[in-house]
Amino acid sequence: MRILSGIQPSGRPHIGNYFGMMEPAMQLQNEGDAFFFIADYHSLTSTHDPAVLRQNVRDLAIDFLACGLDPEKATFWRQSDVPEVTELTWILSCVTPMGLLERCVSYKDKIEQGIKPSHGLFAYPVLQAADILIFDSNVVPVGKDQKQHLEVSRDIAMKFNDRYGADLLVVPEPRIRETTATVPGLDGRKMSKSYDNTINIFEETKKKLRKKIMKVVTDSTPVEDPKNPDDSYILQLYQLFADKEKVAEMEASFRAGGQGYGYYKQELFETIWEFFLPMRARREKLEKDSDYVDGVLEEGAKKARAKAREVLDRVRNAVGM
Numbered sequence: 001m002r003i004l005s006g007i008q009p010s011g012r013p014h015i016g017n018y019f020g021m022m023e024p025a026m027q028l029q030n031e032g033d034a035f036f037f038i039a040d041y042h043s044l045t046s047t048h049d050p051a052v053l054r055q056n057v058r059d060l061a062i063d064f065l066a067c068g069l070d071p072e073k074a075t076f077w078r079q080s081d082v083p084e085v086t087e088l089t090w091i092l093s094c095v096t097p098m099g100l101l102e103r104c105v106s107y108k109d110k111i112e113q114g115i116k117p118s119h120g121l122f123a124y125p126v127l128q129a130a131d132i133l134i135f136d137s138n139v140v141p142v143g144k145d146q147k148q149h150l151e152v153s154r155d156i157a158m159k160f161n162d163r164y165g166a167d168l169l170v171v172p173e174p175r176i177r178e179t180t181a182t183v184p185g186l187d188g189r190k191m192s193k194s195y196d197n198t199i200n201i202f203e204e205t206k207k208k209l210r211k212k213i214m215k216v217v218t219d220s221t222p223v224e225d226p227k228n229p230d231d232s233y234i235l236q237l238y239q240l241f242a243d244k245e246k247v248a249e250m251e252a253s254f255r256a257g258g259q260g261y262g263y264y265k266q267e268l269f270e271t272i273w274e275f276f277l278p279m280r281a282r283r284e285k286l287e288k289d290s291d292y293v294d295g296v297l298e299e300g301a302k303k304a305r306a307k308a309r310e311v312l313d314r315v316r317n318a319v320g321m
């Protein structure tokens, strides 16, 4: 079983990325042939400063390794080190109906947020399909926001196979973990860099993390009154980090009343800080060892590129090249 997942270097990863994709993907490292990449071609749709892009790629590589990506088990590379993927993108573009891309909500959402429409932003799901199909991927761990794009990848694979020959491309399956499918941000919407509502895995300082947690949106129930735990973003975030007993304790305390939201936010802050502390320590070490990080990405690119070449040759041959 080949497992594939990617993440954009469009800023520092947040806990939505962590629970939606990174952690489930790393669990799968032990169950099959794991392929993880840093999607720098994708981030050209939003990051236009070359120095920033380079720095983001480096930071993200360190972040992912610090969080537990194991290069002994998983192949890890920078997307643009495997340029074969762009050739496959063009070939797949020619079997992709316009309507399929026009229905993608993520494009419409980004335009509504004021991002200038570009062909890259519109055609992004085809590049994503190529990312997946070029490695004969079976399983793709993603957050729920990527479900539609995964369906596009499946449709494109089936269209290609219909036109050029059954079983030429593997049709991938998304793997979405229901409990963490959509992690809410500080304002309760999906946690997302473009909504500016993120809690990063590695906030610069403890003080900054606390300041962010204190911004989690709540209602205005007075301190002494009982509070409803069921629609609290504090609890939705807390249950990602705390064990069942701790969550039950907080829920009971909500119902009993007598504590203000600030009290629960402090508990959430301390729990998040503790949770990422060992990864923070690993990150500090990795930051000082750029040769190791470069070596991992280089080795990963070699391995990924060999597999990509094999599938691309199969595809080129099938289409008549």
Ligand code: AQP
Pocket (backbone or CB within 6 Å): 006, 007, 008, 009, 010, 016, 017, 018, 019, 020, 021, 022, 046, 141, 142, 143, 144, 145, 146, 180, 181, 182, 183, 184, 190, 191, 192, 193, 194, 195
């Ligand atoms: N809030 C989330 N809950 C669960 N999963 C999430 N993912 C992102 N946000 C959440 C998952 O993280 C993986 C990598 O995502 P990406 O690199 O494509 O970034 P993204 O989805 O574009 O993340 P953002 O913050 O929402 O960035 P912008 O605002 O630039 O679009 C994916 O598997 C995604 O599902």
